[in-house]
Amino acid sequence: MVMQISAEKLCLHLKSHGRRLTKARRAVIEYLFKVSAPVTAVDIIENLHNKGLQVNKTTVYRELEFLVKMNVVNEVSISKQIMHYEVSHLDHHHHLVCDKCGCIQEVDTSAVEMEMTKLESRVLGLGFKIDHHNLEFFGTCADCK
Amino acid sequence: MVMQISAEKLCLHLKSHGRRLTKARRAVIEYLFKVSAPVTAVDIIENLHNKGLQVNKTTVYRELEFLVKMNVVNEVSISKQIMHYEVSHLDHHHHLVCDKCGCIQEVDTSAVEMEMTKLESRVLGLGFKIDHHNLEFFGTCADCK
DNA sequence: TTGACAGATGCAACCCAGTTGCAATAATAT
DNA sequence: ATATTATTGCAACTGGGTTGCATCTGTCAA
DSSP, X not given: OOOOOOHHHHHHHHHTTTOOOOHHHHHHHHHHHHHXXXXXXXXXXXXXXXXTOOOOHHHHHHHHHHHHHTTSEEEEOOOSSSOEEEEOOSSOOEEEEXXXXXXXXXXXXXXXXXXXXXXXXXXXXXXXXXXXXXXXXXXXXXXXX | OOOOOOHHHHHHHHHTTTOOOOHXXXXXXXXXXXXXXXXXXXXXXXXXXXXXXXOOHHHHHHHHHHHHHTTSEEEEOOOSSSOEEEEOOSSOOEEEEETTTOOEEEXXXXXXXXXXXXXXXXXXXXXXXXEEEEEEEEEEOTTTO
């Protein structure tokens, strides 16, 4: 389970662990916290660029890799073309993805999660230790219907 | 819901719908039915090659696209690098993927599916029509633990 | 059996998300 | 101010997947 933290707290946390607070890192983190939705590396680069901050794509990919390793950002597989990234919130949630317009909504899956916890202990008895899961829903949103 | 069919029945079905039974198509379909597990385009090409059947990767990708469109093959997102494909069986199922050795097992998710059906009707009330979902579990298999 | 049509194929070039190696830069501690 | 080392930019690369187009080949009707 991940702490619920703000962008500033995260920056301080990183700093106290020997990480440096560069313009790029700060901007990527702030953007991820601000949008609070699954975004792509391209989205991030574009946003920083619009702010007048020139950051190389390699830097962004490395920063994302780093934040995922630090468990403060999750990879979200909602497109088969490109990876999305989202701040790890306290509440484990999943998404409704519209196949037509691509919009993304969060959805409450607590009842489903409860069944998955049972499944988890069941397969643990069979020798498989589940560590995490992917779950995304696809369909048509209210606006596109 | 998809008919439970064999490779031969599928071929006949395709033929009766104006499709041609080429060596490549037949071989791809037979392989997918034989392995009955999520495989990649590369796996397929390799298998055909080992059988002495030279098939271009473009052909394989086009065949997979076609079979997905025909609803007899599903795309399975268990790797962020490469897409997997699997014959659509009557029983809707999901997978346990070992993060260490990459092995894939099927898992019974019927209880989870029941909760997802409830979720589905709940979000339908909110205007979102769910069409399909992705669900895969990741962790460590019995052999790798 | 033959010929023609349209589906299927191969090829080469391409697209694009993501990665790598390495030299240069810059944030921090002293 | 300086040394240390994390971070960055660049350019080239990787690899899954796609596209356009000329060619081929299953299929079927005559």
